[in-house]
Amino acid sequence: MIKPPVVNCPQCGEAVVWDKSSKFRPFCSERCKLLDLGQWATDSYRVPEEEPRQEDSRSPDEY
Known part of the structure; x- marks a missing residue:
């Protein structure tokens, strides 16, 4: 028989059988x-x- 995995409680770290x-x-x-x-x-x-992206201040006509 396969043993169920054991994980650590995300809050306190105690071992928990899954x-x-x-x-x-x-x-x-x-x-x-x-x-x-x-x-x-x-x-x-x-x-x-x-981080907010730096908006290009150029207008589309300036490209």
């Missing part, structure tokens, strides 16, 4: 799951914005 018995996977507990959700809700996790 199978149906792990109710909150990839988190180790409901607490870690809710802490992570709270961080998303307060914008603690953000995708960085790209």
Whole structure:
């Protein structure tokens, strides 16, 4: 029988077996799951914005 993979809880780092018995996977507990959700809700996790492109100030006639 193949062993299910073990992953680390993204919140606290505790080892979590990745199978149906792990109710909150990839988190180790409901607490870690809710802490992570709270961080998303307060914008603690953000995708960085790209630097705005420098717009070419020339008009199309100047090319």
